[in-house]
C-alpha cells in the first residue's frame with residue numbers, strides 16, 4: 001500500500017475512533033444496543049419510524065437527535081457506510097478547498113469529517129431539523145473543530161442565504177431524495193431506451209439551486225440510493241440539464257454493510273466543465289471499466305456489462321425465450337437463447353435491472369438449454385411462465401395480448 005493511502009486510512013480510522021462509532025453487525029445487535037442504553041428513546045424512535053411518511057419525516061429526526069449520544073448510537077447501523085464513504089472521499093485526493101457546504105448535515109458525522117481532513121477550509125452544514133443542528137454543533141465541539149458552522153436552513157432557501165458561486169464543494173449525502181420527496185427508480189429493459197426516449201420525471205430546479213452555489217471550478221458530490229444503472233443515468237441527465245456534468249472517472253461505487261447486510265451505493269461527482277463522455281458512454285465506462293468484455297466461450301457477464309456485450313453483437317437470432325411474470329411483484333423477466341455464427345448466447349434480463357449473459361459454444365444446444373433452465377430455476381416457482389420463439393410473440397405477451 002502506498003504511503004498516501006496508508007496515511008488516508010489512518011486519518012479515517014482515527015476520526016471514527018474519536019467518535020467511538022463502530023458498526024453494528026446485525027439488526028438484533030443494533031436493537032439490543034439501543035434498548036440497553038436508551039430504552040424509552042429507542043421505543044419512541046421505533047414507533048415514529050413505523051408511521052413515517054414523506055410528510056412527517058421531521059418527527060423521526062427530532063427523536064433521533066434528542067441528544068448526541070442517542071444520535072450516535074443510531075448512527076451505528078450506518079457506521080460502515082460512513083466509513084467506506086469517508087475512505088472513498090479521502091481517496092479522491094482533492095486539493096484543499098476554501099469552502100464546503102454539506103446539505104442535509106443531520107448530526108454532523110460527515111460534515112465534521114470534512115472539517116477534520118481540511119482544517120484550512122471553512123465548512124458549513126445546513127439542515128432543516130433544529131435537533132440535528134444542535135447535535136451537530138455538540139459533535140463539532142466534542143471534536144474540538146473550529147473551522148465549522150451549522151445553520152438551520154431549508155434547501156429551498158439556500159440561494160437566498162448564500163451568495164452565488166460561493167462553495168468549492170457542495171455535498172449532499174442521502175438527502176436529495178427527501179428534499180425532492182422521492183427519486184424515481186426506472187423500470188426498464190434497456191438503459192439506452194430510458195436515456196434516449198423517456199422523459200425525466202425529476203425537476204431540474206433542485207440541481208439548479210446547487211449549481212448556483214458552486215464556484216466555476218467547484219464540484220458537487222452526491223450520494224443517493226440510485227438502485228440501477230438507468231437511475232444513475234437519469235441522475236446524470238438531471239445534472240446535465242442544470243449545467244453540471246458528471247465526472248465519470250471519479251464517480252464510483254462504495255460497498256458497505258448496514259447492520260450486517262451488504263449494500264452498494266454510487267458516489268457521484270459533478271462539475272461545471274465540459275464532459276468528453278455522452279451519458280450513455282459514461283455509464284458504460286462506469287459499470288464496465290474494470291472488466292474484460294471480450295467474447296469467449298464459457299464466459300459470463302452481469303449488469304451493464306451483460307447488456308453492453310449483448311447489444312454489441314449485431315448479428316444474432318432468437319431461438320427460444322421464456323417470459324416470467326413474478327407473482328408477488330411488478331418484476332418481469334425474460335430468459336432467452338440467441339444464436340450467432342460462433343456462439344449460443346443465454347441472456348436473462350429483468351425490468352428491474354437484472355442482467356446475466358452466458359456465452360456457450362454453438363455446437364451444443366442441449367448444454368445451452370440446460371444453462372437457460374438453470375438461470376430460470378430460482379424464479380420459476382414464483383412466476384407465470386410463457387414461451388415465445390420470436391420478438392413479435394414476446395411483444396404480444398408483454399402487452400398481455402396473448
Ligand SMILES: C[S@@+](CC[C@H](N)C(=O)[O-])C[C@H]1O[C@@H](n2cnc3c(N)ncnc32)[C@H](O)[C@@H]1O
Nearest residue numbers: 104105106127128129154155173174175178179
Ligand atoms: C437521511 S438524512 C441524511 C443525513 C446525513 N447526510 C447522512 O448521510 O447521515 C436526510 C437529512 O436531510 C434533511 N432534510 C430533508 N429535507 C430537507 C430540506 N428540505 N432542507 C434541508 N434539510 C433537509 C433531514 O432533516 C435529514 O437530516
